Amino acid sequence: MLSVISYTTEEIAQLLKISKLTVYDLIKKGELPSYRVGKQMRVDASDLEAYKQRARTIPVSDAPAVVAPPAVRTPVAASPIGPRPIVITGHDIGLDILAKHLEKHIPGIRPLRSFVGSMDSLISMYRGESDIVSTHLLDGETGQYNLPYIRRLLVGSPYLVVNLLSRTAGLYVQQGNPLGLTNWSDLGRPGLRLANREKGSGARVLLDEQLRLHGIRADQLIGYAQEHTNHLGVATQVASGEADVGVGIEKAASLVGQIDFIPMIQERYDLVMLKHADNLPWIQSLIQILRSDAFRKELQAIAGYDLSRTGEILLET
Structure with missing residues (x-):
């Protein structure tokens, strides 16, 4: 059954023919559900299949960019307290x-x-x-x-x-x-x-x-x-x-x-x-x-x- 199979980020990258960085981005944006086993991120096969089905239904003109601009850290100005x-x-x-x-x-x-x-x-x-x-x-x-x-x-x-x-x-x-x-x-x-x-x-x-x-x-x-x-x-x-x-x-x-x-x-x-x-x-x-x-x-x-x-x-x- 699909539900008992899971993949590492490296395996996901190979299956989807995308970079590992893109996999991290999909996980970060919540498009690809994941969980951690020790230090390793895993994605269930059923979640991967659901992502692929959703991706097939998104028109190209509406698809989000592969990598979103990084968040800019709010500057922390020097202050009297430090x-x-x-x-x-x-x-x-x-x-x-x-x-x-x-x-x-x-x-x-x-x-x-x-x-x-x-x-x-x-x-x-x-x-x-x-x-x-x-x-x-x-x-x-x-x-x-x-x-x-x-x-x-x-x-x-x-x-x-x-x-x-x-x-x-x-x-x-x-x-x-x-x-x-x-x-x-x-x-x-x-x-x-x-x-x-x-x-x-x-x-x-x-x-x-x-x-x-x-x-x-x-x-x-x-x-x-x-x-x-x-x-x-x-x-x-x-x-x-x-x-x-x-x-x-x-x-x-x-x-x-x-x-x-x-x-x-x-x-x-x-x-x-x-x-x-x-x-x-x-x-x-x-x-x-x-x-x-x-x-x-x-x-x-x-x-x-x-x-x-x-x-x-x-x-x-």
């Missing part, structure tokens, strides 16, 4: 350094950190819940980082994309690399045990894109459904022998130790900000901070960062 909070999303330590510089150099604001993955960061901006979001999402079709996702999700609202840094991502393997894992296609080997990241994280999107491009089914990997919320968690699983391989950044491998790191790709880690009148003054100050010698000097002390494009405006609408 500064305006500025929410910065993401995990990288470079964001903590940035928050410190913002608080020091821009009066009237209070940086707040939100530790969420890249996809959830962009969705939080779409909902008007964050001010500076970080993202490192690979689009497998174009080979580009971030911009394809940003364009699809933030349509209809002016925004700015600026580079924070680039860093090496790749495979964590056990010390000495006993299984001889050297490329993405090796993930298709039978019996391989994976330490995985949570849905929406840049590392998870990188893995899923590579599995798709190399024709590897996710269910071939033991442990694919077990999720860790940061790079250190994945690296630790590999170091302890609980997993054979994981995807993450080079820095975490050096912190955990007792594992080897196989570099696979140079990922671009960008910042996104919505542009409206109250944001423009601090956005300009933020760009000046990114380009300053003091900020770059702190980042240069961290191994594995490429700062050749730090502060470069990549897209402005």
